[in-house]
Amino acid sequence: MKQPWKKRALGVALLMVIGFLAWTKGESVVQVVAPHDAVRTLVIDAGHGGFDGGAIGSNGTTEQDINLSIAKRVRLLASFFGVQTAMTREDENALGYDASRSIRDNKVTDIQAREQIVKSASDPVFLSIHLNKFSDAQYHGAQVFYSTNHAGSRALAELLQDALIVGCDPTNTRQAKPADRNIYLMKTLECPAVIVECGFLSNPAEETLLGDPEYHKKLAASIVTGYLRYESGI
Numbered sequence: 001m002k003q004p005w006k007k008r009a010l011g012v013a014l015l016m017v018i019g020f021l022a023w024t025k026g027e028s029v030v031q032v033v034a035p036h037d038a039v040r041t042l043v044i045d046a047g048h049g050g051f052d053g054g055a056i057g058s059n060g061t062t063e064q065d066i067n068l069s070i071a072k073r074v075r076l077l078a079s080f081f082g083v084q085t086a087m088t089r090e091d092e093n094a095l096g097y098d099a100s101r102s103i104r105d106n107k108v109t110d111i112q113a114r115e116q117i118v119k120s121a122s123d124p125v126f127l128s129i130h131l132n133k134f135s136d137a138q139y140h141g142a143q144v145f146y147s148t149n150h151a152g153s154r155a156l157a158e159l160l161q162d163a164l165i166v167g168c169d170p171t172n173t174r175q176a177k178p179a180d181r182n183i184y185l186m187k188t189l190e191c192p193a194v195i196v197e198c199g200f201l202s203n204p205a206e207e208t209l210l211g212d213p214e215y216h217k218k219l220a221a222s223i224v225t226g227y228l229r230y231e232s233g234i
Contacts, residue, residue, distance in 0.1 A: 041084045041121040042227060045114060045128035045185075046071035047195075050094030051106060055133035057201035061211045063131040064092065069213060070198060071129050073220035081228060086121050088114045111184050118189055125156065126185065126193040127227070131210060132200045140203040141172035142219070145179035145186070145195045152192035152230075154178075160196060160226035167222030168215075196223060 046068040048054035054063030068089070075085045089095060095113035097106055118124045132143070142164040146157035157176035165172045179186035179195055186193060198219050199206045209215045 039084065040123040040125060040231075041086050042078055043086045043088065043118050043121050043124045043126045044071045044075050044078075045088040045126065047128055047130040048094075049089050049092060049110070050097050051103065052094055052110065055131055055201050057133075057207040057210075058204065059207055059211070061201055061207050063133075063201065066131060066198075066210055066216070067129045068092065070216045070219050070223075073216055074127070074129070074223050077220055077224045078227065081224065083224075083227070083231070084122070086117060086124075088117050115185060115188060118185075118191065118193075124191045125152075125227075126189055126191055127223070128185065128193075128195045129223075130195055130197050132197040133202045134200060135202070137202050137204060140200050140206045141169055141174045142199055143174040143197045144176045145197070146176060147186040147189060147193035148178050148181075149187075149190050150192045153194055156192050156227070156230045157194045159229045160194060160223060163222040163226035163229070164196075164198075164219070167225065168218050 046064070048064040048067060050064075052064070054067070056062055068091075071087065072090075075087060078085050094106060094110045096109040098109070101109070118126050126147075132139075142161075144157040144161045144164070146153035148154075154176065161174065161176040165174075181187050183195070186195065199210050201207050201210065
């Protein structure tokens with residue numbers, strides 16, 4: 001069971017970061033919190049992009065665009081709190097795309113480029129942002145999946161899951177789970193690595209939320225809160 005003081009601390013942290021995002025309105029800001037002594041890098045991965053758009057909701061909501069919007073807000077807020085960050089993609093394009101290649105070859109190039117970004121980062125922590133979709137519209141709620149290649153992955157995933165429940169949906173009963181070993185980056189990366197599925201595009205109410213930039217701020221605030229708790233060992 002979570003200790004009461006830790007839950008209160010999480011609530012306070014969420015209020016602080018949500019307030020910050022409301023104040024900045026998604027604009028670039030200077031870093032005002034001293035950076036960590038360690039050179040750890042939070043690698044923020046906006047899933048999909050370009051030719052690979054990911055899931056599409058019934059209202060036409062596109063996963064790749066929402067992933068990028070949330071990822072940019074995570075980077076902004078994490079940087080504000082002194083976290084060294086890197087992005088795998090910063091626009092709507094896939095990585096290393098070549099129109100003369102097959103879709104399969106472009107997918108391989110894209111995923112390998114993301115892998116190299118992680119491997120070239122100093123003491124990386126990999127955080128990939130995605131959206132879920134299922135055949136049954138009743139399912140909802142953010143869920144975090146973790147690589148089993150590093151002990152820190154599970155701890156990070158559980159803190160992120162907790163923060164997402166507190167910050168975005170207290171009715172969410174989902175728990176952090178191991179990622180499918182068929183997911184290439186979850187299978188190959190040896191650093192702490194997680195996938196944050198921020199919600200279900202197949203759920204009409206959640207699709208509406210996921211299309212709202214204000215909700216992207218709440219998701220980003222929750223993600224950064226969970227990450228900061230991981231970094232501080234709370």
